Amino acid sequence: MKICNRLAIILFFFLSPIPLAAGNIDLAAGDMYITKGFDLKWTGSMPRDSSWLYLPALENGLRSIRVKDMDIPSLPKRKFLSLRSFKPEHFTIVTSFAITQERIHGPVQGIYVKDIGQNWEVYINGHLVRSEVHLDGEGYITSHRNYRDVLIPVNPYTLKQGQNILALHIIGDPTDVSTGLYKNGPYLIGDYESLDEMRSEKIRLVLMFTYLFVGLYHLLLFFYRRTEKFNLAFGVATLFIFFYFFSRTYSIYLLIPDTNILFRIEFAVLFLILPAGAAFFDLLLFRKVHLFTMIFTGFYVLLALLVVAAPTPFCVDILRIWQTTALIPLMYILVNVARNFIADVRTVHGGGEGKRSFAGAALSVLGGNVSGNLLIGIFVIVLSAAFDIIDAVFLSLDIGLSKYTFLAVVVGMTVILANRFIYVHRQIEVLNTDLEEKLHELHSANDQISLSEARYKALVEGANDVVFTLDEEWNFISSNRTMEKYLKIKQKEITKWNFLDLVYEGGDDVSMNREIVRETLEEFKREKKPINFRAELTSAFGKEPKVMRIRMQYITIEGKNEILGMASSEVEDSLLKYFITEKQKYIIENFLITADEVSRRITRNLVRYLEPKSVDLIRLALREIIINAIEHGNLHITFEEKSVALIDGDYMELVGVRQNDNECRQKKVTVEYSLSPKRVIYLIMDEGEGFDFTGQMNESEEVNARNLPHGRGITMARNVFDDVQYMEKGNAVQLTKNFSS
Numbered sequence: 001m002k003i004c005n006r007l008a009i010i011l012f013f014f015l016s017p018i019p020l021a022a023g024n025i026d027l028a029a030g031d032m033y034i035t036k037g038f039d040l041k042w043t044g045s046m047p048r049d050s051s052w053l054y055l056p057a058l059e060n061g062l063r064s065i066r067v068k069d070m071d072i073p074s075l076p077k078r079k080f081l082s083l084r085s086f087k088p089e090h091f092t093i094v095t096s097f098a099i100t101q102e103r104i105h106g107p108v109q110g111i112y113v114k115d116i117g118q119n120w121e122v123y124i125n126g127h128l129v130r131s132e133v134h135l136d137g138e139g140y141i142t143s144h145r146n147y148r149d150v151l152i153p154v155n156p157y158t159l160k161q162g163q164n165i166l167a168l169h170i171i172g173d174p175t176d177v178s179t180g181l182y183k184n185g186p187y188l189i190g191d192y193e194s195l196d197e198m199r200s201e202k203i204r205l206v207l208m209f210t211y212l213f214v215g216l217y218h219l220l221l222f223f224y225r226r227t228e229k230f231n232l233a234f235g236v237a238t239l240f241i242f243f244y245f246f247s248r249t250y251s252i253y254l255l256i257p258d259t260n261i262l263f264r265i266e267f268a269v270l271f272l273i274l275p276a277g278a279a280f281f282d283l284l285l286f287r288k289v290h291l292f293t294m295i296f297t298g299f300y301v302l303l304a305l306l307v308v309a310a311p312t313p314f315c316v317d318i319l320r321i322w323q324t325t326a327l328i329p330l331m332y333i334l335v336n337v338a339r340n341f342i343a344d345v346r347t348v349h350g351g352g353e354g355k356r357s358f359a360g361a362a363l364s365v366l367g368g369n370v371s372g373n374l375l376i377g378i379f380v381i382v383l384s385a386a387f388d389i390i391d392a393v394f395l396s397l398d399i400g401l402s403k404y405t406f407l408a409v410v411v412g413m414t415v416i417l418a419n420r421f422i423y424v425h426r427q428i429e430v431l432n433t434d435l436e437e438k439l440h441e442l443h444s445a446n447d448q449i450s451l452s453e454a455r456y457k458a459l460v461e462g463a464n465d466v467v468f469t470l471d472e473e474w475n476f477i478s479s480n481r482t483m484e485k486y487l488k489i490k491q492k493e494i495t496k497w498n499f500l501d502l503v504y505e506g507g508d509d510v511s512m513n514r515e516i517v518r519e520t521l522e523e524f525k526r527e528k529k530p531i532n533f534r535a536e537l538t539s540a541f542g543k544e545p546k547v548m549r550i551r552m553q554y555i556t557i558e559g560k561n562e563i564l565g566m567a568s569s570e571v572e573d574s575l576l577k578y579f580i581t582e583k584q585k586y587i588i589e590n591f592l593i594t595a596d597e598v599s600r601r602i603t604r605n606l607v608r609y610l611e612p613k614s615v616d617l618i619r620l621a622l623r624e625i626i627i628n629a630i631e632h633g634n635l636h637i638t639f640e641e642k643s644v645a646l647i648d649g650d651y652m653e654l655v656g657v658r659q660n661d662n663e664c665r666q667k668k669v670t671v672e673y674s675l676s677p678k679r680v681i682y683l684i685m686d687e688g689e690g691f692d693f694t695g696q697m698n699e700s701e702e703v704n705a706r707n708l709p710h711g712r713g714i715t716m717a718r719n720v721f722d723d724v725q726y727m728e729k730g731n732a733v734q735l736t737k738n739f740s741s
Contacts, residue, residue, distance in 0.1 A: 023190055
């Protein structure tokens with residue numbers, strides 16, 4: 001750390017502003033005039049009337065000409081933190097300089113201006129030598145040019161022996177601090193190459209990119225060791241420093257010529273350096289970010305957000321707020337580091353042989369402990385930052401002491417963190433000895449795992465059934481190759497599909513397939529118990545659906561819930577050829593899932609006497625009749641209520657509410673059927689109040705003709721069965737299907 005401090009001193013003297021060369025003409029040391037407005041004829045001679053404001057020569061050559069500070073009549077005044085912005089106005093600054101014939105015909109001359117804004121033009125003897133004016137038709141600035149270290153080559157034909165006139169045409173908000181020559185020089189005329197060498201940024205750019213390298217290096221360290229969050233904070237803080245200093249170079253104008261954008265980037269990054277630095281110190285010393293750091297981080301983030309969209313003068317006011325408050329977090333950091341340093345000094349003073357004095361312990365900690373190194377670094381930063389703030393507010397010297405002390409401290413911090421990393425790395429090497437002894441066992445275990453994985457892959461990929469995994473929103477995560485065999489969906493495209501998208505809906509089924517499967521899956525999601533159900537799945541090409549038996553269960557992979565599923569084709573009943581007759585009776589509760597299951601159960605043996613397509617139609621018609629018994633009979637859901645619920649998309653919620661009703665939940669649906677070689681007879685009875693089945697059977701024809709989204713159960717049953725008879729009060733129906741001989 002001592003080496004870093006010495007390096008900082010060397011860098012300061014080496015990179016300080018270079019003294020003016022003897023041959024340069026200091027424009028600030030001569031008389032200057034300024035007035036409001038601009039006329040091209042003013043650029044060729046010195047002012048002679050009293051409308052011009054006279055600025056006498058200064059011996060030290062340090063002068064700023066900020067329009068807002070000039071005693072020019074009728075200039076608007078702006079209040080602090082006012083959001084008002086003023087239309088750009090035109091101003092003219094005129095001065096003179098003398099030049100010899102030898103200099104005119106010698107090396108190319110150049111004009112060097114330390115800072116100038118917001119839009120501007122430079123004239124010599126009435127000739128335009130550089131223009132940075134970007135205005136729209138109404139006179140507003142479209143692209144700002146608040147440039148630093150401006151160097152303009154001068155055509156020798158614009159110069160003359162003896163007195164020459166230099167005129168600056170300034171355009172900008174008269175209340176903005178950057179309108180005019182807003183720094184204390186220098187403003188020079190001299191040999192172009194010498195001036196270009198004087199303003200060279202090569203060394204500064206090398207140092208700035210050192211910040212970039214250090215920042216990226218510590219970000220990589222953080223990604224390598226995620227527990228060491230101080231590396232992240234240090235890397236971010238260093239990158240912010242790089243972006244801040246780089247935004248203040250003239251080289252960046254090649255990338256971003258509009259300084260209104262640069263101005264906001266510079267301020268926003270500046271405001272975020274302190275929070276990132278404070279977080280680094282907190283994490284390094286205390287392993288956590290303190291509440292105070294979080295509070296002023298939020299405050300500075302707010303300031304950074306404000307400068308993104310606020311008017312430029314308002315942003316300068318925000319900068320003044322930052323400059324006023326910045327010493328508070330700096331002092332907070334200094335106090336924390338000092339407290340940690342004192343604790344280490346006391347430990348050294350009271351430990352060991354007890355022969356060290358307190359002063360000796362302090363010197364030992366300063367040179368050999370992290371807290372001592374940090375104390376030196378933060379003390380240097382606080383002093384340099386305080387000087388730069390005072391310079392920005394009062395002196396306008398633009399020395400930028402912080403960029404050199406920051407570099408020294410950053411390099412020192414990097415050395416500290418590197419030593420810490422080396423220490424940890426050595427500890428890891430010690431542990432590696434034990435790890436190497438266990439590697440053989442690990443390799444053996446990996447071989448067994450690889451073998452198991454190969455067997456598992458062969459088992460899954462070679463299975464005749466479709467094997468798949470889903471997330472909890474029923475989106476496919478993976479599947480085996482059998483998916484393409486059955487449903488024509490390629491493995492690499494399976495993640496684009498949702499399971500419910502594969503559930504067949506069409507024909508007269510009126511979307512009930514998908515709703516029933518959705519209810520089945522939601523119950524499975526709530527219960528987390530394995531399920532087994534049938535579903536009609538359609539292929540990716542929308543062809544004829546395929547009835548498949550679906551089995552699902554929850555599994556946990558890397559701490560996340562996934563669903564393992566298997567889909568297999570329905571297996572033909574080998575005993576069906578021996579089947580003759582059967583009678584069954586079911587009493588079911590008011591669940592649509594059960595309606596689907598029982599309709600499948602009481603039609604599965606019909607294929608003994610009917611074609612499969614006819615059996616499917618009978619099953620669908622029965623399911624509609626059973627659902628009618630549940631909905632309209634036991635749950636008292638009217639036709640109009642169901643219509644509204646289907647349109648609003650909350651039909652299943654309506655069914656759920658009625659299923660939980662104390663009166664409705666007690667009611668059951670009775671399903672009886674008798675199957676013989678001649679016919680099948682079904683009796684479906686609910687415990688509702690019944691209905692006017694004579695009128696309803698006539699209305700069902702109208703519903704079917706109007707193509708409504710439901711209400712076609714009776715029509716479907718009459719088309720499928722040979723005889724449909726409602727009995728008693730309309731809460732029981734008998735359906736008969738005769739078999740042809």
